[in-house]
Amino acid sequence: MVGETKGNIIRPKQPYFVMTTSHYYKAVIMNYGISHFYCFQKEDIIERPFIAVPDGCIDILFCCDDKVPYAHICGTVLRPTLTHNSENKYFFGVRFLPGSPFKFKNITMSDLVEQEIPFLEVIKDNELFEKVTSSRDFNYQIQVFLERYIKLYANFNEINKYKDLKKYMLNNIMKTAGKVKINELAEATGYSVRYINKTFSEEFGLSPKVFCKLMRFQYLLSTLNELDKDIFESNLAQISMDLGYYDQSHMIKDFHEFTDTTPKMYIKSLKESEYKKRIIII
Incomplete structure (x- = not known):
């Protein structure tokens, strides 16, 4: 994962x-x-x-x-x-x-x-x-x-009356890096798609589709933070497939939407800013 x-x-x-x-x-x-x-x-x-x-x-x-x-x-x-x-x-x-x-x-x-x-x-x-x-x-x-x-x-x-349902939905989204479909959640929980959408919007403030898209982006960020440019470029197809993007261009397009840059330029920024030296875990 x-x-x-x-x-x-x-x-x-x-x-x-x-x-x-x-x-x-x-x-x-x-x-x-x-x-x-x-x-x-x-x-x-x-x-x-x-x-x-x-x-x-x-x-x-x-x-x-x-x-x-x-x-x-x-x-x-x-x-x-x-x-x-x-x-x-x-x-x-x-x-x-x-x-x-x-x-x-x-x-x-x-x-x-x-x-x-x-x-x-x-x-x-x-x-x-x-x-x-x-x-x-x-x-x-x-x-x-x-x-x-x-x-x-x-x-x-x-x-919180939605606590158990919310926990189940969230765990499934995280386990799949945002790849889970709303109808799969409905089928697994026994609730209707309409009820899942309503509950999700109330509890998360976003639709399931948008929330999953954001989680997939965050997983991609975490992956890029651990890679250098050469490793990323040689594994581009595998990374995009693992995260459920249609293809490499779809992944790059989504990343640009959320960062105004490309994955390649983002990795370059991490290196230039010495990102890992700046962050101190206590």
């Missing part, structure tokens, strides 16, 4: 966040609906644009600025999008897993797609906001966030 997974759950990537920083710190959680925490400082000496790519995830991003701190709940983008390009700002972020079981009060998942909503409008917790944005201690920020969040997560997870 291609892609970086743990228990068939994808670890979503935002590679341009890493490329625009001198150091990108990451703490992998893979629990409570959270993929990982991260922090970084946007450097003014690095001229690469700060671009978000589609990942099917929700992030909470805190700008820990002494003068004007802020925080946003950010839904997935559906195309490469320039975002938070402030220079010399320290950011702390929480990236939820694709299809995270946690929901925010008074907003639906579809409300967040390609949107950023002020954190305090949704989660009215000034104390949490102030503790996170007034610190530059990554471990402390993680601890403070988890102390508040885990209680909310436990309460919500107990009352």
Whole structure:
């Protein structure tokens, strides 16, 4: 299986966040609906644009600025999008897993797609906001966030009537790198295609078709991050087949749609930016 997974759950990537920083710190959680925490400082000496790519995830991003701190709940983008390009700002972020079981009060998942909503409008917790944005201690920020969040997560997870169906659908999408068909999910669960579509849209904010397309792209990103240009080019046909693309041109077209570049140029950017040296796992 291609892609970086743990228990068939994808670890979503935002590679341009890493490329625009001198150091990108990451703490992998893979629990409570959270993929990982991260922090970084946007450097003014690095001229690469700060671009978000589609990942099917929700992030909470805190700008820990002494003068004007802020925080946003950010839904997935559906195309490469320039975002938070402030220079010399320290950011702390929480990236939820694709299809995270946690929901925010008074907003639906579809409300967040390609949107950023002020954190305090949704989660009215000034104390949490102030503790996170007034610190530059990554471990402390993680601890403070988890102390508040885990209680909310436990309460919500107990009352989610779609929990089992959602988990089944998500696991099948991850196991197949997004290649599963909606009628296969319907047949396996005993629900109608219409019900599956309705439930999926409510729980994920996207149609099954779009979500699967984003997961396939994220699997491709994970694969490219581990390859050099020569290996990629010699295995192009196999990679496209493994991920369920019709052919190589289909894979390249989809990749360009979500990154504004080609897989070959993306691998070149990884090498030029020394991507793996910038990312620090703690």
